[in-house]
Amino acid sequence: MSLVEYVHEQRWFGGKSLEVTGAEIVDHGVLRHEPRLADALVELRYGDGNHDLYQLLLGEDDEFDVIADPSTGGELVRLIAEGAKVATADGQIAFERFAELPDVGGSESRLLGVEQSNSSLVVGDSAFLKVYRRIEAGENPDLEMTRFLVSHGYEHVPQLLGWWSYSGPLVAATLGMAQAYLPGSVDGWSLALEELVARPDEFVARVRRLGGVVGELHATLAGDSDDPAFCPEEASPESVALLAATVDEDIEQVFLHLPADEEAVAPIVGRGDAVRDLLHGLASFGSVGRRIRHHGDLHLGQVLWVNGDWVVIDFEGEPARSLPERRMKRSPLRDVAGMLRSFMYAASVADVSHTDLEERSRSEFLDGYLEVVQGTGLLPQRETTERLLRIFELEKAVYELRYELAHRPDWVSVPVGGILRLLEEGR
Secondary structure, three states: OOHHHHHHHOOOOOOOOOOEEEEEEEEEEEEEOOOOEEEEEEEEEEOOOOEEEEEEEEOHHHOEOOOOOOOHHHHHHHHHHHOOEEEOOOOEEEEEEOOOOOOOOOOOEEEOOOOOOOEEEEEOOOEEEEEOOEEOOEOOHHHHHHHHHHHOOOOOOOOEEEEEEEEOOOOEEEEEEEEEOOOOOEEHHHHHHHHHHHOHHHHHHHHHHHHHHHHHHHHHHOOOOOOOOOOOEEOOOOHHHHHHHHHHHHHHHHHHOOOOOOHHHHHHOOOHHHHHHHHHHHOOOOOOOEEEOOOOOOOHHHEEEEOOEEEEOOOOOOOOOOHHHHOOOEOOHHHHHHHHHHHHHHHHHOOOOOOOHHHHHHHHHHHHHHHHHOOOOOOOOHHHHHHHHHHHHHHHHHHHHHHHHHHOHHHOHHHHHHHHHHHHHOO
């Protein structure tokens, strides 16, 4: 199998809709000689003239990809613990230790099979490694955010153990990071699908605490006025108009290309103008509060329930956005809207959307969240907050509609339902 064919078949490859015209290893460093383990940067070239960099772990005779080899994770942990520096042909791979690493000597690693844009390993049930696949210039927000939160005492993220990065004339970028593994944890999405059916009151009771944990997250991210990468900023008077213009453009593009023969979208076909009118009606106010660094892709799959409390994970942001976009400061209500939309997805997939469980979950989450952030100055007045939140929910639902039409047509009814509900509330 050629390198192009291999990469194109991987779930973490984000360019499946593009014509890949070539692939080339542009730099690599040997992490271990016997048996050979090398970390390589691969340039993928596309028919439109663009290109991307991806990370592969190579074995003997440049076999790709050996991340699933049971010895790979332990070797990466060892290199982090030693603070190793590995020379490449054109640069260097540097391993950095942040905290004491567990002793994983002789432990095998296992590759987690969850669907995502990166690869994850568990080493000896004590260390969790995330290997970033698509490599962009600059520090990955996942590492940057996690380090900031741990350093500022936020207790609802897994402990950061270390990371590794590449630097050279080609690019300077994060390659991966290590965190404490949390055995016995269950992700919020799986928990919701189980408990909304079997024990709905238990799930709703947990959701208020989840709102508080997200509120603590935002308060921590806004708590350092001396760090220019994280200090809160007052939104400009034009920010609402700019936000509305961006969402308006998204609405126009999505509704322009709605498939007329798709039954699931029939309730909103021809209603693009009504959705845009709703947007402009909601956007008729001033301040949006403060802008801060935020999670950027918050939903039930990005939180874990472990030892009786919630933990937040995966701070990379939306994979489709560029790294500079993912590092931008925005209203924390974007995260809140993402979680509210996730409740609708969970209720639909669990087939309990005909009950009041989604509304109860929304209400409990918002109460828990607002209880924490009130008095922090992060949000505008309550009425403005509610209007702004609906704008972000509309933005998210339109984004979801585009995604589901392209990737999961069986789920199109969920964002359609969200748009219809917003239209109904706007009457």
